Amino acid sequence: xxxxxxxxxxxxxxxxxxxxxxxxxxxxxxxxxxxxxxxxxxxxxxxxxxxxxxxxxxxxxxxxxxxxxxxxxxxxxxxxxxxxxxxxxxxxxxxxxxxxxxxxxxxxxxxxxxxxxxxxxxxxxxxxxxxxxxxxxxxxxxxxxxxxxxxxxxxxxxxxxxxxxxxxxxxxxxxxxxxxxxxxxxxxxxxxxxxxxxxxxxxxxxxxxxxxxxxxxxxxxxxxxxxxxxxxxxxxxxxxxxxxxxxxxxxxxxxxxxxxxxxxxxxxxxxxxxxxxxxxxxxxxxxxxxxxxxxxxxxxxxxxxxxxxxxxxxxxxxxxxxxxxxxxxxxxxxxxxxxxxxxxxxxxxxxxxxxxxxxxxxxxxxxxxxxxxxxxxxxxxxxxxxxx
Amino acid sequence: xxxxxxxxxxxxxxxxxxxxxxxxxxxxxxxxxxxxxxxxxxxxxxxxxxxxxxxxxxxxxxxxxxxxxxxxxxxxxxxxxxxxxxxxxxxxxxxxxxxxxxxxxxxxxxxxxxxxxxxxxxxxxxxxxxxxxxxxxxxxxxxxxxxxxx
Amino acid sequence: xxxxxxxxxxxxxxxxxxxxxxxxxxxxxxxxxxxxxxxxxxxxxxxxxxxxxxxxxxxxxxxxxxxxxxxxxxxxxxxxxxxxxxxxxxxxxxxxxxxxxxxxxxxxxxxxxxxxxxxxxxxxxxxxxxxxxxxxxxxxxxxxxxxxxxxxxxxxxxxxxxxxxxxxxxxxxxxxxxxxxxxxxxxxxxxxxxxxxxxxxxxxxxxxxx
Numbered sequence: 001x002x003x004x005x006x007x008x009x010x011x012x013x014x015x016x017x018x019x020x021x022x023x024x025x026x027x028x029x030x031x032x033x034x035x036x037x038x039x040x041x042x043x044x045x046x047x048x049x050x051x052x053x054x055x056x057x058x059x060x061x062x063x064x065x066x067x068x069x070x071x072x073x074x075x076x077x078x079x080x081x082x083x084x085x086x087x088x089x090x091x092x093x094x095x096x097x098x099x100x101x102x103x104x105x106x107x108x109x110x111x112x113x114x115x116x117x118x119x120x121x122x123x124x125x126x127x128x129x130x131x132x133x134x135x136x137x138x139x140x141x142x143x144x145x146x147x148x149x150x151x152x153x154x155x156x157x158x159x160x161x162x163x164x165x166x167x168x169x170x171x172x173x174x175x176x177x178x179x180x181x182x183x184x185x186x187x188x189x190x191x192x193x194x195x196x197x198x199x200x201x202x203x204x205x206x207x208x209x210x211x212x213x214x215x216x217x218x219x220x221x222x223x224x225x226x227x228x229x230x231x232x233x234x235x236x237x238x239x240x241x242x243x244x245x246x247x248x249x250x251x252x253x254x255x256x257x258x259x260x261x262x263x264x265x266x267x268x269x270x271x272x273x274x275x276x277x278x279x280x281x282x283x284x285x286x287x288x289x290x291x292x293x294x295x296x297x298x299x300x301x302x303x304x305x306x307x308x309x310x311x312x313x314x315x316x317x318x319x320x321x322x323x324x325x326x327x328x329x330x331x332x333x334x335x336x337x338x339x340x341x342x343x344x345x346x347x348x349x350x351x352x353x354x355x356x357x358x359x360x361x362x363x364x365x366x367x368x369x370x371x372x373x374x375x376x377x378x379x380x381x382x383x384x385x386x387x388x
Numbered sequence: 389x390x391x392x393x394x395x396x397x398x399x400x401x402x403x404x405x406x407x408x409x410x411x412x413x414x415x416x417x418x419x420x421x422x423x424x425x426x427x428x429x430x431x432x433x434x435x436x437x438x439x440x441x442x443x444x445x446x447x448x449x450x451x452x453x454x455x456x457x458x459x460x461x462x463x464x465x466x467x468x469x470x471x472x473x474x475x476x477x478x479x480x481x482x483x484x485x486x487x488x489x490x491x492x493x494x495x496x497x498x499x500x501x502x503x504x505x506x507x508x509x510x511x512x513x514x515x516x517x518x519x520x521x522x523x524x525x526x527x528x529x530x531x532x533x534x535x536x537x538x
Numbered sequence: 539x540x541x542x543x544x545x546x547x548x549x550x551x552x553x554x555x556x557x558x559x560x561x562x563x564x565x566x567x568x569x570x571x572x573x574x575x576x577x578x579x580x581x582x583x584x585x586x587x588x589x590x591x592x593x594x595x596x597x598x599x600x601x602x603x604x605x606x607x608x609x610x611x612x613x614x615x616x617x618x619x620x621x622x623x624x625x626x627x628x629x630x631x632x633x634x635x636x637x638x639x640x641x642x643x644x645x646x647x648x649x650x651x652x653x654x655x656x657x658x659x660x661x662x663x664x665x666x667x668x669x670x671x672x673x674x675x676x677x678x679x680x681x682x683x684x685x686x687x688x689x690x691x692x693x694x695x696x697x698x699x700x701x702x703x704x705x706x707x708x709x710x711x712x713x714x715x716x717x718x719x720x721x722x723x724x725x726x727x728x729x730x731x732x733x734x735x736x737x738x739x740x741x742x743x744x745x746x747x748x
Contacts, residue, residue, distance in 0.1 A: 281404065
């Protein structure tokens, strides 16, 4: 691998013509996925569609033109999280009247299934052919639907799911960018193994109790989606736990450390997804000839996926979510996206583009419904005083 | 060998775009196939188990689910049986059912439900019938779970 | 099932700590996968023998002490609370392995110098004499059982759970990543300890955990 300053600057700013050419496929694909064959006639929905389409494609254009990934990815990722929460909660209140999930709703299979439940369901599903979740097998927010999404996105992106699909991750991503500098700079490395311990613990306990332990006891995102209505002391304890975890891991620690602490230090699905990184075609690699060991990448990585040891091997750890923050942070452009099997050439931006197409497409498609819905609801809220 | 690996790498990378498109466009199709291929169901601890008997009272029906003692392997010592009454419109102020859940031709318990308040009264005729959980007001009617032991 | 899960949750730690020391000693002969498998099975049988003896001891405690107590769930609940707190402490805070700091560590060390531990079964039996927090929790669970067979079956399930992690050993090449496995195993054990702490507290106040 050779230093090539001239080529490095070529990656940074692509010509306008080439950029537009590279963005055309994404414009076509996002148009196709946003409209799904029909353009709305309703004024609000049409405005939401146009605004969302322009928003997505401007961001992609900037990603391709400037050579920066995380800066623009994070804007859409945080928008997804905020719009998802707004859309989800307002739908719940419109349908049920509250965010609380009653036992009656659970008996009727009315709980929406999310991807965080997946690791817990596998052993019971294999042994009993049942899913230990009070949801629906088919339909909206269904179990089978989410499984298909998870399989497809995992095949395409590996643990990139955590930075390009997960509609919860954007909350921490947003909080981690509030301060300019971290207040807590150092953390004991052993805590990066906690997600794997949480995964092992909840998988075993879920199999033992035939109920989704993480959802019942630990998931901090119940604070912004839905939670079991408090009818007993046990549920009250569970509520205190998840609210505390949300405040601690999703709000306070990301602000203080400028990292995604729930994702990097707790999330069991993230630990599960790390396995998929082993077989995924995309990876982040290091050009050791260019590296000056400034450690800016280590400080930048939101999920603690880089340390001196991994840099010494020219790689990042399997917990890498491929957000691109380290690539953007490196002053020498020593870190780069790479396609396995191809030559290890750091100057080629084609690897990053090959990754950006499926990754941005995933992010855009998963965001499309929630962003449009949030825009329509905001317009309704402003004009009529209600989100309906 | 290097060239072959490179071609495979690039091909796989291009393929991911199509995987993403297929995943989202074909989600309904693939999820239907996944569900039917695996024949997966919701755990009876949440759904109440399959309906094994229906009693037609004319204006309303009583649905009796199978006793649920399912464990990961084998059965648990404690379980329940779920009873549903539907529809709301046809329900009298009080409904009662005498249930033989273990098919031994002897009534195991009598359950009385006040459909206005949701209050339940249980009269157990054998030691394996313990108590009731609270009643649940569903979209179409009422449900009650009676706690059993083996 | 509960015993099996408890064994599984702690097996990673057991394997990560015991294997790097014992396996090179046992398999130093380098006699191939089949011979290595036979030695590992002998080692595990020795551990099983130790566990089954403790199962009988646990049943003995049930018959002699627990039967005479008016609120046995208070005794069991208290035991769960104490041992789970120990497990949480070793899982998240103590740097030395819980195997090394048990009161039986000295006894095991002495036995290994006296007995011909070149015989794998004896090595396994001695290794099993470890009153570490996961084992103590399993022991408490076994004490609850009313018959000796139930107690033995409970320990057998715990043994199965811990032993699953030993299955790949004869195939070697698995000594990479033991450091990470230790940390993960200890933290997982600590989290399971939280579950048992909750179970113990609920028992003490007279409720139901599941």
